[in-house]
Amino acid sequence: MGGRRANITLWIFAGVPTLFVLAVLLAPAVQGLVLSFARGGPSTANYAAVLGDKLFWRALAGNLIVPAGSLVVEFAAGLTLAMVLGGRRGHLSALADIAAILPFAIPEIVLLAIARYLFMPRGYLNGALALIGAGPMPWLIPGSPWAYATVIVVDAWHVTPVVMLILVAGLHTIPPELYEAARLDGAGAFAVFRHITLPMLTPAMLAALVLRGIDALRIFSTTLVLTGVEGVPVISTYAYHLWTDSQQPRLAMAASVILAAIIAATSLAGLAMLRRNAWLNTAP
C-alpha cells in the first residue's frame, strides 16, 4: 500500500492510541511528579518528610525483600513446571496444563481472598499442620518473618504460570538436533539439562526475569489484602496509607515518585543487560 494519504492514515492510526495512553497514564504521573515537589512553592519538604518516616524505610526494605524472594520462588517453580509440562504427554498432562494456568486466570483479588483463608491463624494450613501434630505457624502475624514468607509465596503463586509460559515458549526454540546429538554422544538427562537446555534457555529466562522483576516491584494488592499496610509494608501500600489514612496527598505522591524512580532505574539496568545479551536484536 503506498501513497501520501495511506501514510497519513497510518500516522493517525498510530497517533490516536499513543496520545490516549499518554493522556490517561503518563500525564497524571508527570503531574504527580510536579505535585510531589510542591508545598506552597517548589520544595523538597515532602521528600524530607517521607525520608524521615521510619515506616518508609520498612516499606523500602519490604519492596526489595518481597520482590527478590518472589522472583526466586516463581523462577524455580516456573522452570520446574515448564520442564515437566512442556515435555511429553502423560495422562495427567491435560488436567495439569489447566491447573498450572489457573492461578493466573483467577482474579488477583479472589486468589488473595483464598490465600487469607488458607493462611489465617485458624485457617486450613494450620489445620493441616495440626493433623500431623505440628504448628500452628504465625503465617500472617505482622512483623513476623513468616508474614514475609507468606506474602512471597502467594505473590509467586499468582505469577508462576506467566513465567512458565514464557519458558515453555523458550524451550520450543531449542533445535531438536541438539538433543539428538547429545543422545548419540551418550549424555545423561542431567548433562543434557546442564549443557543444552539451560544455556539455550538463558535468553528467554533473562527476558522473563527483567519483565517479572519490574512487575514484582509494583507489588500492592498482595500485601494490602494479606497483612494490611503495617504487617508487611511496601512502598505502594505505604503511599496508599499516606493518601487515605493520613490524608497527606503530597507525601503520598513523593513516596510513589520514589517507587517510580526505583522501577525506572531497574528497567534501564535490565534493558542494558538484555542488550548485552543481544536478545532484543533477535526477538520478534
Added chain:
Amino acid sequence: MNTPDASPRWAAAARVVIEAAVVLAAAVPIYLLIKQALTPDLESFAWPPHWLPRNITAAHIKAIFALAELRSALLLSLAVAAAAAMVASALGTMLAYAMARREGLRRVGMAGLTAARLLPMIAVALPLTIVLIHLGLYDSPSGLGLALIHAALAIPTTALTTYGAFAAIPLEQEEAAFLDGASALRIFLAVDVPQAKLAIAASLVLSFIMSWDEFGFALLIQVTHRTMPPLLYYYTVFGDVGPASALALVMLGPAVAVIVALRPMLKSGALKGIQR
C-alpha cells in the same frame, strides 16, 4: 517437545508427582472456597477446620444476590469491562496495524508499549484521582473514568495480541485494493480487519478480563460506587466468610471460563505479550 526419548523411569515418576501436586494446588483452594460459600459460617470458623461440608446451604448465595450493593457492583463491573474492552481493542488494533505496516512505527511502538507498562499503579492513580475530580469522573456512578483507565492499561495487550495477525497479511492483497482505488481506511476495514478477526476477538476477551480483574485503580477511584474487586476486598477483610466466598465465586466464573477457552493460544505463545 524436545526432551530425549530415553528418559529414565524416575523422571517419569517425578513428572506424575509434580503434575498431581499442580492439580491439587489448584483444585484444593477452589474446593475450599466453594465449600465456604455453601456452608454456614459457624462451620467455616470451626477449629480444627472441617475439610468436608456437614450442612449445605444456599443462604450465602441468596443473601449476596439480595444485596443492592452486589447488583450495582456487578452491573458496574460488566459495563466498565465492556467499555474498556471496546476502546482498548479498537485503539490497540489501529496501533497494531500501523506497527505492522511501517517498520519505524513498529520500533517506536514496541518501545512505547513496553514503557507504558512500567509505571507503578500508585504513581498514576493518585494524581489521576485529582484530574478525575476536576472532570467530575471521580467515583462516578457510570464508571466512565475507570473504564478509560482500564482501556489505556489494556492497549499494550490488545496491540501485541493483534500485531501478529496484521503482520501475516500479504501486502499484495492491499495493493490490489489500492489499484482499485480504495482509500487506506477502506482497505483496512475491508481487507485487513476481516482476516484479523480472531485476534481482535481474543483482544476483546483479554481486555475485558483485565478490567474485570483490576483491583488497584478500582479501589482508589470507585470508592463508594464500587466495582466487584473492591467490594470483594471489603467483604474479605471486614466481612463474614460465607458471603465473601460466595462473592469470590461470582468473580471467578467469567475469568476462569475465558482463560480456559484461550488456553490453546496461551500455550502456543501467541499471547506471550500478556502481562499484568
